[in-house]
Amino acid sequence: MTEATGNGLLLEAFDAQLFRDSAETAVSKLEKHLADQSIRGLELIHPQELARAARALMSEDSDSIGAFDEEKLAAIIDLYVRTGIQVHSPGYMGRQFSGVVPLGGVVDFVSSVVNQPSSFYEAGQLPNVAERIMADELNRFIGWEPDSFAMVTTSGGSLANLTAMLAARNRDFPQYWTEGGAAFGDRPRPAIAVGADVHYSVARAAGVMGIGEAQLVRLPLNDAQQIDVAGVRPALAEAERRGLHVFCLVASAGTTPVGAFDPIDELADITREKGIWLHIDGAHGASLLVSDTHRDKLRGIEKVDSLTWDAHKMMFTPAPCTLLFYREKAHSLGAFRQTASYVFDEEPDPFTELDSGDKNFECTKRPMIMPLWTMWAVYGRALFAKKIDYLCALTQEAHRILDGEPDFRTLHSPEANILCFRHHPEGADLDEEELHRLQIDIRDRVKHRGSFFISKVDIGSVAALRVVMMNHQITAEHFRMVLGEIRRAGQEILSSKGRR
CATH class of the missing domain: 3.40.640.10 (Type I PLP-dependent aspartate aminotransferase-like (Major domain))
Known part of the structure; x- marks a missing residue:
């Protein structure tokens, strides 16, 4: 590569038109991501496999500036979006960070550019x-x-x-x-x-x-x-x-x-x-x-x-x-x-x-x-207040649903949008250690299936399942679907141990 070509590629990396083209690629991908309301949790990929996929997208030439490749950028964005927690999906009920109001993401994008x-x-x-x-x-x-x-x-x-x-x-x-x-x-x-x-x-x-x-x-x-x-x-x-x-x-x-x-x-x-x-x-x-x-x-x-x-x-x-x-x-x-x-x-x-x-x-x-x-x-304030009110009301509704299910036990009355509970399969006589292990195994099995993402926390000496309602797209019906996943996972785990 000549010096002139190298300088040209340097200038291209900062070119305003190239920025627009790159931004349009990213916006198109993110628009599709936000529009997807399918129920999805976490797609866990082994770190070594993900590292191989990421390295395959990297330039092998360390001495010269690579030319911009729109397909490579699209592939990077796809990999980035696919391998994270799907915070905008109704299947995400596991953590306290949230899907952002899209306008907030736009302004954060501006902040990254103007620096x-x-x-x-x-x-x-x-x-x-x-x-x-x-x-x-x-x-x-x-x-x-x-x-x-x-x-x-x-x-x-x-x-x-x-x-x-x-x-x-x-x-x-x-x-x-x-x-x-x-x-x-x-x-x-x-x-x-x-x-x-x-x-x-x-x-x-x-x-x-x-x-x-x-x-x-x-x-x-x-x-x-x-x-x-x-x-x-x-x-x-x-x-x-x-x-x-x-x-x-x-x-x-x-x-x-x-x-x-x-x-x-x-x-x-x-x-x-x-x-x-x-x-x-x-x-x-x-x-x-x-x-x-x-x-x-x-x-x-x-x-x-x-x-x-x-x-x-x-x-x-x-x-x-x-x-x-x-x-x-x-x-x-x-x-x-x-x-x-x-x-x-x-x-x-x-x-x-x-x-x-x-x-x-x-x-x-x-x-x-x-x-x-x-x-x-x-x-204005109302956007935040209305979403907070909805999420807290949804959590109260989830608590009422659990109270009507004989194989679940609620552990507290939710004050906001966090709810902890345990699954007690009917007919299963479990001691504390077995009950603790069952909640952890259920959570892991639900997570690996990839439809829902929930978390767990120890309350006392026994693990509990934990949901955090952060997405206004979630409904009570989605929560009932989670309970179905938990029941199925619990039955499979107990059957594998000859308990059911």
Whole structure:
């Protein structure tokens, strides 16, 4: 290949017309994908087989620029779409990430092309303004005083939880940032109180912060799998006797296992009395705030110190898009205490006022707010509220269906769109271990069949089947079809073991 030919192919890779042709290929494939309402779950392919298929699509020439091949692009898109969880299908009931509102995907596509990192206003002007606008819009449902609070976007709820807990730690142990563990000397050791069902990212954050799981104070749960308010004060008193200083209590608005909402209002009264920072991991359930029907599940949210809110879950936005709210604006500056002349301006002005690089871990950050803001600007709150209301009502209907089936047991009353249950085949006398193993085997068999995708979770010491209703295309009839698949799988498993 001559130098001129090589330069031509370099220019072609950035050519606007080629971009249009490539985009049209992708849009055509995705349009077909979105229009397909067939019931499909997960097509599991062995990793080695998938790797062979992927490598077969790669150029073998590493020294020269390959010419664009539309058929190869089409094949890559087909492989990408086919091998993932089918989040837009009525067969998808397994996880907490959702199919996106298509407009959100379009804007995310624009963000990838214009490539405006949004931690600093000069790099992403509209994303930074959009963050401020969405903070104000969503605060109408939280209830803090305008201009007194702050919001910053982060890449995922795990990072948001870590950031909020850093801010809480640095408030009570201001020297910890520079001096590490030596900062508290002979003082009580820093500790975090959490519900026993708290998301694993909180325990992970404690390890990252150098606090350690031994200094997590596990709060008891009630029968609804919520933090038991009656057990909080005794647990905190016991922690104090152990020489621990609980600086933060992390509660959940929609736990991952069963979607339970901790009693925020009552917990806020306790933490205020004791001077403890209250952080709410609302990654899943904070979105219920935009629903008139379900907002009360977060009663007392205006009293908390910080809130994690994943828009890529119940706001149906491309991932990641996490919003981290602080009740006090000054607290948003407490997580990271650094100076860096190449990014932080010594003399703030109106153009740097919206910078968030000093408030979040990321320096280069996707303009993740843009899909959410655009959807809110075009459709308004009602789009999100109506879908949330439908999914929660559908989950309640699924619960009623299970109550009428003698070979199924519900394990909780669903508070949102997560429902856990077990299959107890009629006539099968199973001990706990056998029942546990049966639920896991059923879930795996249903998954491998590829029509439906459901998940599982351990409740107590016994596994349970778990559905998460994230798709408004799902109906009660689809859920009945899932139950039929579960029964069939259970019968096959027991027969293979000579039990039926």
